[in-house]
Amino acid sequence: MFGPDAGDPPVIGNGSDRRLLVVGLDGIPYRLIAAMTAKGVMPNLRDLVSVGCFRQMSSSIPEVSCVSWSSIITGENPGEHGIFGFTDLMPGGYGVRFPNYTSLAVPPFWERDPDRAAVIVNVPSTYPARPMNGVHIAGFVAPNLDKAVYPADLLPMLRELGYRIDVDSQLGHSSIGLFLEDLNGALEARIRVAERFWDGRAWSTFMLVFTGTDRLGHFLWDAYEDEDHPHHGAFLEHLSRVDEAIGRFVDRLGDRGAVVVLSDHGFERLHAEIAVNAVLAKHGYLRFSEGRTHLTAITGDSVAFALDPGRIYLHHERRFPRGGVSHEDVDRVTDELAALFAELKVEGQRVVRSIHRKEELYRGPLLDAAPDLVLVADEGFNLKAGFKATSIATRGPFAGKHSQPDAFLIARGAEDGAIPARPDVVDVVGIIEHMLQGG
Amino acid sequence: MSSAEHRVHNADKTCWNCPAIDLAGKVDFRACGQSTEAFEKREPAGSDGQIMAECKRRPELGVYDPMSITFADCPEWVEGPYGYMLDGMRVLILGMDGYLGWTLALKLSRLGYKVSGVDNYSRRAWLAERGGHTVVPIYRMTDRLHAASEVLGANINFRKLDIYRERDRLAGFIDEVKPEAIIHYAECPSAPYSMIDLDHAIFVQENNVLGTLGVLFTMRDLVPETSIVKLGTMGEYGAPLTGRPIFEGLFPADAVLRWDDREWSLGGELTPRDPVSFYHVSKVQDTFNVYEACKYWWLRSYDVMQGVIYGVHTDEVAADPRLRTRLDIDEWFGTVINRFVAQAVVGFPLTVYGAGEQVRAFIALEDAMECMVRLINSPPEPGQYSVVNQMSGYYSVMSLARTVARVAKEGFGIPVAIQRLENPRVEADRHPYEPIYDRLPSEFGFEPKHTLEDVVYKMLELLTRPEIKARIEEKKHLIRPSTWWSGVKKEAGTLEVLERINDA
Numbered sequence: 001m002f003g004p005d006a007g008d009p010p011v012i013g014n015g016s017d018r019r020l021l022v023v024g025l026d027g028i029p030y031r032l033i034a035a036m037t038a039k040g041v042m043p044n045l046r047d048l049v050s051v052g053c054f055r056q057m058s059s060s061i062p063e064v065s066c067v068s069w070s071s072i073i074t075g076e077n078p079g080e081h082g083i084f085g086f087t088d089l090m091p092g093g094y095g096v097r098f099p100n101y102t103s104l105a106v107p108p109f110w111e112r113d114p115d116r117a118a119v120i121v122n123v124p125s126t127y128p129a130r131p132m133n134g135v136h137i138a139g140f141v142a143p144n145l146d147k148a149v150y151p152a153d154l155l156p157m158l159r160e161l162g163y164r165i166d167v168d169s170q171l172g173h174s175s176i177g178l179f180l181e182d183l184n185g186a187l188e189a190r191i192r193v194a195e196r197f198w199d200g201r202a203w204s205t206f207m208l209v210f211t212g213t214d215r216l217g218h219f220l221w222d223a224y225e226d227e228d229h230p231h232h233g234a235f236l237e238h239l240s241r242v243d244e245a246i247g248r249f250v251d252r253l254g255d256r257g258a259v260v261v262l263s264d265h266g267f268e269r270l271h272a273e274i275a276v277n278a279v280l281a282k283h284g285y286l287r288f289s290e291g292r293t294h295l296t297a298i299t300g301d302s303v304a305f306a307l308d309p310g311r312i313y314l315h316h317e318r319r320f321p322r323g324g325v326s327h328e329d330v331d332r333v334t335d336e337l338a339a340l341f342a343e344l345k346v347e348g349q350r351v352v353r354s355i356h357r358k359e360e361l362y363r364g365p366l367l368d369a370a371p372d373l374v375l376v377a378d379e380g381f382n383l384k385a386g387f388k389a390t391s392i393a394t395r396g397p398f399a400g401k402h403s404q405p406d407a408f409l410i411a412r413g414a415e416d417g418a419i420p421a422r423p424d425v426v427d428v429v430g431i432i433e434h435m436l437q438g439g
Numbered sequence: 440m441s442s443a444e445h446r447v448h449n450a451d452k453t454c455w456n457c458p459a460i461d462l463a464g465k466v467d468f469r470a471c472g473q474s475t476e477a478f479e480k481r482e483p484a485g486s487d488g489q490i491m492a493e494c495k496r497r498p499e500l501g502v503y504d505p506m507s508i509t510f511a512d513c514p515e516w517v518e519g520p521y522g523y524m525l526d527g528m529r530v531l532i533l534g535m536d537g538y539l540g541w542t543l544a545l546k547l548s549r550l551g552y553k554v555s556g557v558d559n560y561s562r563r564a565w566l567a568e569r570g571g572h573t574v575v576p577i578y579r580m581t582d583r584l585h586a587a588s589e590v591l592g593a594n595i596n597f598r599k600l601d602i603y604r605e606r607d608r609l610a611g612f613i614d615e616v617k618p619e620a621i622i623h624y625a626e627c628p629s630a631p632y633s634m635i636d637l638d639h640a641i642f643v644q645e646n647n648v649l650g651t652l653g654v655l656f657t658m659r660d661l662v663p664e665t666s667i668v669k670l671g672t673m674g675e676y677g678a679p680l681t682g683r684p685i686f687e688g689l690f691p692a693d694a695v696l697r698w699d700d701r702e703w704s705l706g707g708e709l710t711p712r713d714p715v716s717f718y719h720v721s722k723v724q725d726t727f728n729v730y731e732a733c734k735y736w737w738l739r740s741y742d743v744m745q746g747v748i749y750g751v752h753t754d755e756v757a758a759d760p761r762l763r764t765r766l767d768i769d770e771w772f773g774t775v776i777n778r779f780v781a782q783a784v785v786g787f788p789l790t791v792y793g794a795g796e797q798v799r800a801f802i803a804l805e806d807a808m809e810c811m812v813r814l815i816n817s818p819p820e821p822g823q824y825s826v827v828n829q830m831s832g833y834y835s836v837m838s839l840a841r842t843v844a845r846v847a848k849e850g851f852g853i854p855v856a857i858q859r860l861e862n863p864r865v866e867a868d869r870h871p872y873e874p875i876y877d878r879l880p881s882e883f884g885f886e887p888k889h890t891l892e893d894v895v896y897k898m899l900e901l902l903t904r905p906e907i908k909a910r911i912e913e914k915k916h917l918i919r920p921s922t923w924w925s926g927v928k929k930e931a932g933t934l935e936v937l938e939r940i941n942d943a
Contacts, residue, residue, distance in 0.1 A: 027471075065471055086468050087489075087504070095507030098466075098491055102501060140471070143463035143491060143502070169467050214471050294506050296453075308468055 016116075016436040018413075019257040022207040023246050024072075026065060026124065027214030029266030030056040030408035032224070032239075041236050044247030045410065048261060052412030056405070058424045059265035061361055061374055062309050063404035065214065066099070066125040066141075068264035068425050073108035073123060075429025079364030081106045083125060084371060086141070087307050093321060094296045096307070098141065101126045105366060109205075109429045110134070116204040119197045122165070122190060123209050124264075135197055139209055140166045157196065162189040167212055172219040173397055179219060180234050183212045184241065191245045198252065208249075210242050217267040221400025225269060250412075258413035258435040262428065266406025268379060273396040274344075274351055275386025276306035276375065282392065283340060293388045300324050303333055310352075310375030310383035312337060334373060341375055346393045353378040376404055411435065447511070448884035449522040449817040454492055454505035456818045458619035458664050459515065459525065462737075463491040463502055519550060521812045522884060530815060531618035532556040533602055533654065534625030535595075536563070536580060539670070539748070539807070542764045543622060545755035546808050547815075548593030555596035555616045557609065558625070561646075562765070565632065566772060571917050573765035574781055574910045575751060575901065586761035603650035610657045618662060620815045623669040625650060626725075630674070630716035630864075631922040632771040640717040647721035648728065655732040663738060666818035667729070668811065671742045673800040673830060673874065675723050677713025682871030686710050687878050688726075688742060688826020715866055716924070733824040740823070741814050745807060746800030746830030749776035750894045751901055753805050766902075769917035776801065776839055776891075778918060780898045781911045783847040783855045787918060788936060793862035795837030798872035800830035803889040813883040828876040831887035839891075846895045851903060859934040863923040 033054070037046035060068040060078070062085060070083040078084045082105040087096050104125070110118040111132055118134040120126070127142035129150035137158070138148040142165045149155050167186045171179040187210065194208050216238055217224070223231040250259055280286035285303040288294075298305055298315070300322040306312045314333055317323040325333055334357060344351045358370040377383045382401040409423055414435045420427060454460050466489050492505035496515050510516040516523040530547055534540040535556025548554045558580070566572055578586070580597060587593040596616065600608045602625050613621075626647040627633070633643035651669070658665060676685045686694075692706035709730065712723045725742075732738045756764045767773045768781040779789045802810075810829050819825045834842075837857075844855035862868065879885040901907060921930045 064468075086466070090500070090503065090507060093507075093512070095503060097501055097503035097507070100502060141466050141491070141502075169471075211471075218471065296507060296509070 016438075017204065018436050018438070019203075019253060020205045020260070020432065020436060021249055021253050021257055022205070022260045022262070022432070023249070024069070024123070024207070024209030025213050025242065025261065025263045026209060026211040027217045027265060027267050027402065028263040028408065029268070029403060029406040031406060032267070033408050033410075036236070036239055036243075041240055042243035044243045044250065045261065047247075048250065048259060048410050048412050052259065052410050053414055053416050053419050055409045055419060055421070055423055057262065057407040057409045058422065059402070059404045059407045060425050061356060061376055061404060062311060063265040063376070063402045064309060065211075065264050068407070069124045069139075069209075070104055071425040072262070072264060072428045073110075073126075074104070074106040075109065075426055076106045077362050077364060077426055079362030079367045079370060082366045082369065084369065085307055085309070085311055088369070089307070089313070094298065096295060099125075100141070101128060101130065101138065109432060110207065117202055118205040118207070119194075119201055119203045120205075121194050121197065121208045122211060123207060124211065134203055134205075135201055137163075137193070138165070139211060142166075158193060161192045161196070163193050164189060167215050169215055169218075172215065176219065176231060180231070180238075183215060184238060187212050187238070187241060187245075194245075194249070198249065206249075212238065213242065214267075217400040218398045219400075221267055221269055223399070258432070259411070260428070260432060260435070261410040263407045264425065266403035266408075267400045268403040268406070270382050270396070270398050270401040271349075271380035272346055272393045273382045273384050273386075273398075274346065274377070274393055275389030275391070276310055276312065276383055277386050278389040278392045279340070279344060280304055280306065280312075285337070295387065298322070304337060304372075306385045307371065308383075308385045310377065311371035312373040312375065314372045316372075330372075337373060346381070349380070350378050351381045352376065352383075377401075379403070447518060447522050448813070448882065450509060450511040452510045452523075452817060454494065454503075454508050454513070455490075455820055457494075457505075457510070457513075457516075457525065458528075458666060458818055459494055459496045460505055460664050461493040461495050462505070462664065462821065463493050465490055519816075521550075521809060522816045524550070524552070524816050525619060527551065527553050528815070529553045529555070529616060529619045530622060531613065531616055531620070532622045532624060534558055534562075534623070535597065536560055537624055538562075538765050538767070539804075540622075540624040541577075541583065542753055542756055542804060543624075543808055543811055544595055545587060545591060545593065545762060546753060546812065548587065548595060549591055549755055550812065552815075553596075554593070555598075555612075555618065557598050557600050557602060557612060559599060559601040561601075561627070562772070565627065565629075566767065566769070569632075569769060569771055569917065571767065571769040571772070571914050572910065574768055574907055574914065575763050575766040576760075576906075576910070577763055577765045578761045582761055586759050590759045590762060591755060603646055603653060606653045606657070609653070610661060613657055613661050618665055620818065621654070621658065621662075621665055621667045622811065622815070623651065623654060623667055626670065626721070627718065628670075628672075629771045630718045631920065633716055633718035633721070634922050634924055635771075636926075643718050644721045644724070647718075648724045651725045652728050655728060655736075655738065658738055659732065659736040663736060664821070666739045666741065666815075668741045668743060668814050669725065669729055671722050671726060671744045671826075672719065673744050673746050673828060674715055674719045675712050675726060675744060676710070677715050677719075678798070678867060678870045678872050679711070679713060680867065680870055682873065685828070685872070685874040687828045687875055688744065715864070730824045733822055737822045739819040739821055740825065741819060742824065742826045743811070743814065744826060744828045746802045746828075746833070747774050747776070748802055748804055748807055749774060750804030750889070750898060751777070752894070752897045753808060768911060769914060770920040770922060773918070775799070775836060776843065776895065777898070779840055779843040780847075780895055780902055782915075782918060783843055783853055784899065784902045784908055785911045785915055786853075786855075787915050788856035788858040789840040789843060790858060790860050790919060791836050791840050791937070792860055792864065792920070792931070794868040795840065795859060796835050796869045797866060798833055798835050798870065800828070800833045800874050800876070801839075801891070802829055802831045803887070803891075803894045805889050805894075806831050806885075806887045809888070810879055810883070810885050813879070813885055817883055827878045827883075828874055829879060830874060830876050831889075832891070833872060833874055834891070842891055843895055846892055847899060850896050851899050853899075853903075857937045859937055860920065860931040861934060863920045863925075863931050865924045
């Protein structure tokens with residue numbers, strides 16, 4: 001009932017005066033919530049789980065935040081909302097752009113009922129902020145805070161409270177100590193700002209996403225899994241701070257309000273990063289001219305290339321100025337590439353778990369903009385475009401990577417039977433609608 | 440000729456080079472994270488980050504990878520006589536009232552650039568202080584601007600200000616104009632002037648070094664994506680007695696230092712400078728300040744090591760008497776060829792210092808202006824400090840004197856003598872000299888179009904006009920040098936009247 005192609009976007013909460021709280025925990029897997037609630041690290045989530053529904057949820061494909069959150073807030077698949085990855089192609093050429101909120105082809109659920117005022121804080125891929133009934137502070141990627149805030153007169157207050165959109169991810173490479181300090185500082189500032197809005201604005205919908213959890217996973221997933229790791233305690237402490245904040249908001253909401261807590265994708269240990277373009281180049285499917293390893297320099301006889309994370313585009317003659325793959329060749333080439341990646345192994349391990357043609361994954365008016373093939377990595381492997389990569393597999397500086405099947409959803413105020421046993425991120429809007437209509 | 444050789448020199452430059460870019464920041468998508476520090480510090484792309492940009496001219500592009508679009512593919516870059524040019528590019532000329540500044544302002548205006556400029560008329564004041572004047576009469580700035588508009592249709596936005604002493608006003612003007620390239624000609628360009636006495640040495644260094652420093656800070660704060668084309672001089676390098684080549688600012692990639700059975704690459708390091716006056720020291724100090732600003736703040740710069748410039752003609756300055764650029768012949772501000780031509784016109788034996796075997800690099804005014812346009816059209820990358828040796832040939836001073844004498848005699852029937860003077864400077868009379876000047880031809884498509892003989896001929900045409908000849912006569916007493924590097928106060932004596940080569 002909530003899947004792709006369900007017709008026009010539903011009008012969310014129409015006529016409902018039920019307050020809604022949505023809390024996002026970027027990159028937190030189902031199994032972490034299960035473990036941390038059981039262990040007492042996240043007692044407030046444990047309470048929510050005990051009175052609500054708790055599900056493992058499938059992320060988008062690819063399982064990156066911009067695609068997944070765009071699906072969560074629109075209830076649509078990328079063929080409808082148009083966000084296929086952090087990067088995308090400029091129409092008709094080889095230019096690479098970074099799609100953002102202006103590229104989102106379907107309005108988010110909070111814009112659909114103009115009578116329900118909303119406070120929206122730090123939802124990824126909603127930059128630049130735009131006018132709405134309420135307050136909107138965009139989440140990453142948001143290069144300029146000035147354009148991330150609506151209404152703009154909130155900026156002085158945000159600055160005074162030390163608000164920042166993201167942690168400094170570069171710190172994670174130079175000092176884990178400073179990185180953790182920055183991470184917790186950004187979290188506290190985000191909570192302060194959210195509390196200010198909670199009390200100071202009239203709202204019906206309140207959505208707040210914590211994104212430091214994802215950064216923590218990238219740099220310190222090993223610290224989470226390994227209880228003897230020197231930063232294990234710091235990892236749990238951050239989770240505990242997030243849980244405390246959620247507890248305070250849920251308490252203030254009261255029992256009648258609807259609560260959704262969810263993540264956009266899961267996390268797992270990273271073993272190796274795989275440069276998809278290096279694989280294509282090694283097997284003769286991709287070549288560059290003039291020694292430049294940029295997409296704009298691919299040769300006319302290149303058959304395919306990849307954008308992050310594992311999106312493969314055929315160098316189709318009708319899509320690209322120098323493209324040589326004809327319409328008749330598409331099936332053959334697609335089969336060849338699927339076979340190539342199905343057989344790809346690194347140190348004896350299968351790298352790609354599943355390979356999807358665009359028609360299998362996406363439906364909607366923007367299907368033509370989709371990649372032709374999308375690879376989902378097997379456990380432990382992280383796929384990257386890797387235009388400049390000289391080797392197929394590298395260890396890289398990170399400890400964790402996203403996992404597609406293991407996002408989570410907690411809903412308080414919904415009938416258990418109304419929520420699919422294994423929901424997908426595109427189902428979230430439907431679930432919210434159900435809850436606002438009385439659960 | 441292959442098609443590659445026809446390729447316009449800047450066709451493959453991308454938005455990464457373009458001043459219309461707004462560098463939005465850097466994201467490491469492997470960790471989903473944007474680096475706020477990198478945004479603030481303007482750190483260049485590392486292996487783990489992706490640079491994001493927005494285009495100030497085409498906001499509809501959204502946020503994108505600046506390597507994506509080449510000048511050849513961008514509708515804002517249009518093909519012109521000197522490569523692709525940013526349509527209606529805003530160029531600010533510091534020192535617009537000077538010999539080069541005014542000439543370039545007119546050329547750029549005629550090519551379709553939106554030119555603005557500043558000057559405090561100090562060149563006019565220095566000449567007045569020394570009792571000199573430009574032998575080609577020039578007009579007040581208001582008249583110049585009016586004539587530029589009337590004759591060339593040029594709408595030049597000018598502000599009288601001192602870039603060093605009125606930094607706030609300069610910043611205000613830059614903020615108002617939002618230049619996409621800044622041409623920095625606003626320095627005192629005279630070695631002898633800096634050697635007159637302590638006050639003059641202090642003035643030149645303060646004006647040049649601190650003025651430039653202020654420009655750099657202002658650019659950091661207001662227009663960090665703008666390129667600065669800064670006038671240096673071949674004189675920064677001196678003339679190394681070892682005979683090693685004078686590279687273009689930085690050692691080439693395959694340069695090696697060998698010592699004590701060990702070897703190091705010198706590739707990319709700044710080459711040694713050996714300035715030959717306190718003025719030249721100020722230019723070397725500028726080089727380091729600009730170099731550091733590029734390193735710290737991701738500014739982008741061409742340091743133009745210009746050879747000694749000569750000539751008085753461009754199509755634009757010749758279009759109307761009110762549009763003429765200045766021509767100085769005195770010992771402080773006259774450059775050697777310009778001075779020789781003026782001397783020839785009034786029968787003042789050409790003054791060669793010492794043996795006259797000093798070799799220097801030269802470039803004609805029109806060629807230099809073309810080089811500047813090509814550099815403006817091909818901005819460096821963010822953070823790039825780049826150097827070009829802007830010259831079209833090199834000659835000994837004595838051979839220049841002979842050429843001027845020959846053209847004067849053959850073209851105008853003017854007999855010319857050459858005299859050797861005591862050399863008031865501290866410099867080698869005889870020395871090896873091997874300048875490298877490949878970059879402008881190979882990377883910017885520049886080919887010199889004006890021979891020494893042609894330019895001297897054109898100068899003689901103008902300078903032999905009675906009204907100009909009279910102005911030379913009036914100031915010819917300022918030609919014989921009296922400023923000694925040693926501090927001695929006396930006129931340089933004549934060692935020998937070498938020859939009267941053109942006597943019939």
